[in-house]
Every structure is written in structure tokens, then in C-alpha cells.
Amino acid sequence: MATSVNRRQLELAAEERSELERISVSRTMSASRIMRARLMLAFSKGDPVSVIASSLNVSESTVHVTVARALDRGVLAALKDLQRPGRPNIITPEASEWLVNLACQKPKDVGYPHELWTLDLLSKHIRRHCEAAGHPSLARIVRSTVHKILSRREVQPHKMQYYLEKRDADFDTKMAQVLCVYKQVALYRDKGLPGDLCAVISFDEKPGVQAIGNTAPDLPPVPGKHRKHSRDHEYVRHGTVSLLAGLDLMNGSVHGIVRDRHRTAEFIELLTLLDERYPKGAKIRIVLDNHSAHTSRELRAFLETMPDRFEFVFTPKHGSWLNMVEIFFAKMANSMLRSIPVCL
Numbered sequence: 607m608a609t610s611v612n613r614r615q616l617e618l619a620a621e622e623r624s625e626l627e628r629i630s631v632s633r634t635m636s637a638s639r640i641m642r643a644r645l646m647l648a649f650s651k652g653d654p655v656s657v658i659a660s661s662l663n664v665s666e667s668t669v670h671v672t673v674a675r676a677l678d679r680g681v682l683a684a685l686k687d688l689q690r691p692g693r694p695n696i697i698t699p700e701a702s703e704w705l706v707n708l709a710c711q712k713p714k715d716v717g718y719p720h721e722l723w724t725l726d727l728l729s730k731h732i733r734r735h736c737e738a739a740g741h742p743s744l745a746r747i748v749r750s751t752v753h754k755i756l757s758r759r760e761v762q763p764h765k766m767q768y769y770l771e772k773r774d775a776d777f778d779t780k781m782a783q784v785l786c787v788y789k790q791v792a793l794y795r796d797k798g799l800p801g802d803l804c805a806v807i808s809f810d811e812k813p814g815v816q817a818i819g820n821t822a823p824d825l826p827p828v829p830g831k832h833r834k835h836s837r838d839h840e841y842v843r844h845g846t847v848s849l850l851a852g853l854d855l856m857n858g859s860v861h862g863i864v865r866d867r868h869r870t871a872e873f874i875e876l877l878t879l880l881d882e883r884y885p886k887g888a889k890i891r892i893v894l895d896n897h898s899a900h901t902s903r904e905l906r907a908f909l910e911t912m913p914d915r916f917e918f919v920f921t922p923k924h925g926s927w928l929n930m931v932e933i934f935f936a937k938m939a940n941s942m943l944r945s946i947p948v949c950l
Contacts, residue, residue, distance in 0.1 A: 614673075614677060616646060616649050616650045616673055616676060616677065616681075617650065618646070618647075618650045618681060622681045622682065623647070623650070625682065626643040626644075626646055626647050626681070627643075627647065629643040629685070630643040630644045630647060638687065639685050639686075641662055641664065642672050642684060642685050643685060644662060645658055645662055645664070645668075645669060645672050645673075646672065646673065646676055646681060646684065648661070648662075649669065649673050655669045655670065672684055675688075696743050697743045697744060697747070697751070697755075698741070698743050700741065701736070701741035701743045701744050702755050704736075704739055704741050704744075705732060705741075705744065705747075705752065705755055705756075706755065706756065706759050706761055708728070708731070708732065709723060709728060709756055709761055709763040710761065710763065713727065713731075716731070718731075722763065722764055722765070722766060723763040723764055724764055725749045725752055725753055725764060726749055728752055728763065729747060729748060729749045729752050732744050732747055732752065733745060733746070733747060770924055772924075773923050773924060774922045774923035774924065774925070776922065777922040777923070777925060780920060780921065780922035780925065781921075781922055781925060781928060783919055784893055784919060784921055784925075784928045784929075785928075787806065787891065787893055787919050788855070788930070790806075791806050791855045791856065794806070794856065795856065799856070801888070802888055802889055803888055803889050803890075803891060804884045804885050804888035804889065804890060805854055805856065805880070805884050805890045805891070806854070806855045806856060806891045806892075806893075807852040807853065807854055807855070807861075807880065807890060807891065807892045807893070808852065808853040808855055808892075808893045808894075808929055808930040808931040809850075809851070809852040809853075809876070809892050809893065809894045809929075809931060810851065810894065810895060810926065810929050810931045810932065810935070811848055811849065811850050811851075811868040811897070812848065812849040812850075812851070812935050813846075813848040813868050814846050814848070815846060815847050815848065815849055815864075816843070816845075816846050817843075817844035817845060817846065817847055818841045818842070818843060818844065819841060819842040819843075819844055820837065820838060820841060820842075821838055821840045821841060821842055822838040822840075824836065824837050825837075845866070846866075847864050847865065847866055848864070848865055848866070848867060848868035848872070849862060849863075849864050849935075850862060850863050850864075850865065850868060850872055850873065850875075850876050851931055851934065851935070852876060852880060852892070852931070853930060853931040853934050855930065860934060861876070861879055861880060861883065862876075863875060863876055863879065868897075868899065869899055870899040870902045870904045870905050871904070872899075873899045873900060873905065874904070874905065874908050877908070877916060881912065881915060889914060889915065889916070889917050890915060890916050890917070891917045891919065892916060892917065892918055892919065893919045893921065893928075893929055893930070894918060894919075894920060894921070894929070895920065895921050895925075895926045895929060896920055896921070896923055900918070900920075
């Protein structure tokens with residue numbers, strides 16, 4: 607048998623060779639599949655069976671069997687494992703469906719205090735109640751079998767995935783308005799601001815910034831002794847503060863204040879700061895979210911004292927990610943404030 611297989615030619619079509627070459631360098635496919643792809647490529651080039659077996663660390667009989675399977679069943683079919691005999695599947699389709707439907711419920715819906723299933727809890731519940739539900743084939747089911755059935759149906763009842771429900775009926779319209787502002791800024795950078803506009807600001811608050819102080823000085827690295835900067839584990843809490851910042855979209859400058867709270871009073875304080883820093887007689891356009899401090903009666907009274915000075919463009923509800931000042935906050939947290947005793 608070895609001689610006959612060795613003498614037969616394994617001819618690969620262009621598509622088959624391309625697929626085998628792709629599989630042979632894969633880092634995600636199974637090792638057996640990659641081995642068979644490399645084996646068939648080597649055999650098709652005329653490499654001796656002994657050389658192929660040695661290079662792939664398999665027996666010569668594995669080379670013969672794989673090549674014979676490719677010649678009989680096709681190259682791509684030879685990549686797969688053959689169906690092996692075993693115990694017949696005694697779990698009925700109806701029982702599997704009942705199991706999946708049960709997994710799609712929450713444990714608390716069937717009398718447990720748990721918020722989500724664990725595979726162990728689900729397995730025990732199935733064994734305890736399957737016969738009463740008319741599915742005795744599940745009476746001896748184990749955790750691994752439950753996992754296989756759920757995996758085939760792509761159900762993961764032990765995990766929680768978050769989503770964001772659309773709560774703003776005008777989301778698309780408001781998003782388009784914000785994006786239009788950014789498009790205008792790009793044009794203004796080339797042609798300059800129009801006469802009735804002096805600035806375009808992206809504004810937001812960063813609340814809950816923990817002000818943490820050290821109880822001992824940081825220690826520098828010492829060659830051959832300490833590779834890193836060292837900091838005492840103990841720290842002192844100085845409470846939390848809020849950062850209110852406005853990013854000038856024309857020149858990248860940031861106007862900010864740090865306060866204990868972020869109410870309308872603090873927002874008005876920042877607006878007053880902007881009013882002082884930009885030329886009079888022109889509008890300051892501000893992109894901001896729908897926080898209550900930005901729409902309060904107190905704010906409206908303040909705006910009436912300086913008509914046509916500020917123009918607000920609101921992001922949609924749950925659309926604060928459209929606000930470009932968030933990029934500044936992220937950059938600040940990940941670079942400027944990284945490893946200093948302040949926690950965002």
C-alpha cells in the first residue's frame with residue numbers, strides 16, 4: 607500500500623493549492639488541520655514520504671492515509687477528521703430546545719436568587735426538573751454537554767452584554783447638526799471665521815475626579831536595585847472635584863475651571879470666562895450635552911443679560927461621544943494625568 611500511494615500523483619488545482627497554503631500558515635485553525643495542509647502541499651511537490659513524516663513529526667503511515675483520503679474524497683475533505691463511532695445521541699431535539707429555552711430565562715424567573723445562570727446551576731436545575739417537563743433524556747446531563755448544546759445555538763446565559771436604547775426621537779437630526787458644526791470648522795480653518803462668529807467651543811464636564819494625595823514622597827528608580835518609580839501604598843483622599851472644560855475647535859486651546867460641583871452656577875462661571883477671553887460683538891458657538899445645568903431657568907436668565915452672545919448646539923441624548931472635548935478628556939487621563947495621584 608505504501609508503495610502504491612507514494613507513486614501516485616496528488617495534483618492540486620489552483621484554488622486547492624491556494625486554500626492549503628492559507629491554512630498552512632494559519633494561527634487560529636486546529637493543529638491537525640494545519641498539519642494535513644502542509645503534508646499535502648509537500649506531497650504534491652514530490653517530497654519523499656520519509657522526509658514529509660520527519661519534518662511534520664508524524665508517522666509515514668499518517669502520510670499514506672492522508673494522501674489516500676485526499677485522492678479518494680478530495681483535498682479539502684481530507685483536511686477534516688472522519689466521523690468516529692460512539693454512543694448514539696440520546697438527547698432528543700425537543701429536549702435540546704427545552705434546555706435552550708430554559709437558558710434564555712433568568713434564574714430568578716424560576717425561583718433562584720441569581721441574576722444570571724452558571725453552567726453548574728443550569729445543569730443541576732435541568733437534571734432536577736427534566737422528567738417533570740417530559741424530557742427524561744436529560745436526567746444525567748453534565749455541565750460539558752449543556753455547554754455544547756448552548757454553544758451550537760450561540761447562547762451564553764452566563765454573560766451580560768450591554769446595549770443602549772435609543773431614547774431621543776431626534777437623534778439623527780441632532781447628530782447631523784453637530785457634524786455640520788465640525789464640517790464648518792474645517793472650512794473656517796481655511797477661509798477664516800465669519801464676521802458674526804468669534805469662536806466654536808466643544809464643552810463638557812468631567813465630574814467625580816478623585817483628588818488623591820501621597821503620604822510619602824515618590825522614590826526614583828535606582829540602577830541595579832529598583833527598576834521603577836516607587837510610591838507608598840497609603841494615600842490621602844481630598845474628596846472629588848469636577849473639571850469644566852471648553853475646547854476651542856479652531857486653535858485647540860482649552861478653557862477650564864476646577865470646582866467642587868458642576869451646577870448651573872459653575873457653568874455660568876465658565877461662560878463668563880469665555881465672554882472675557884473672546885472679542886465682543888460676535889457669537890460664541892458651543893457644542894454641549896443636555897445636562898440640566900445647560901437648560902435651567904437660572905441659565906436662561908443669565909443668557910438674557912447678554913443676547914446673541916452664545917449659541918448652543920446640543921448633542922443628542924446618549925450622544926455625548928459626539929462631543930470632541932471627550933477626546934481631550936481621554937488624552938488627559940491616559941497621558942498627562944497618567945500615574946499622578948489624581949484619579950479620573
